[in-house]
Structure formats: structure tokens, C-alpha cells
Amino acid sequence: MVKTIRVSQEFHELVAAHKHEGETMEEALRRMLGGPSPEMLERALAGGDEDAAAELREIVEHGRERSRDRATELRDRFEDAES
Numbered sequence: 001m002v003k004t005i006r007v008s009q010e011f012h013e014l015v016a017a018h019k020h021e022g023e024t025m026e027e028a029l030r031r032m033l034g035g036p037s038p039e040m041l042e043r044a045l046a047g048g049d050e051d052a053a054a055e056l057r058e059i060v061e062h063g064r065e066r067s068r069d070r071a072t073e074l075r076d077r078f079e080d081a082e083s
Helices: 009-018 025-033 038-046 050-082
Strands: none
Touching: 009 025, 025 038, 038 050
């Protein structure tokens, strides 16, 4: 199944500028956002590939850590602005 998303011309150009030779826009976005590759995700979800499953768990935990760090940063900035 394929979904289409709207992005600004500026954002499209940014992704295109960072896209590697032979890489699709989806692959470039996943790489830039730190998401799992479609191949690794497929192996992890199919079962039996412990390395892929461990890598997926690591990616998820890293994303959670980044979210917590970002939330802390935003909270600190908000509190500093109120002072």
C-alpha cells in the first residue's frame, strides 16, 4: 500500500539534497529521521532474526530517549522564559 503526503517544496528540496545515489525518498527520510530500514523492519517483524529484533529495540529506545531529552529541553526553556 502506498500513501501520499504533502510537503512544501522547500522540504522536498531539503530531502532531495540529502538523498544518496540509488536511495528512494522514503529511504532518505527514514535515514534522516533515524527510523529503521524497510528491510530490517521486515526481518525483525518476521521473527527468527534476533539481530534485527535487537536493532529495532535499540532504535525504539533511542527514539524514546530523544523524545525525553527534547521534552526536558522544551520544559527548561519554558520555565526560563517564565522567570
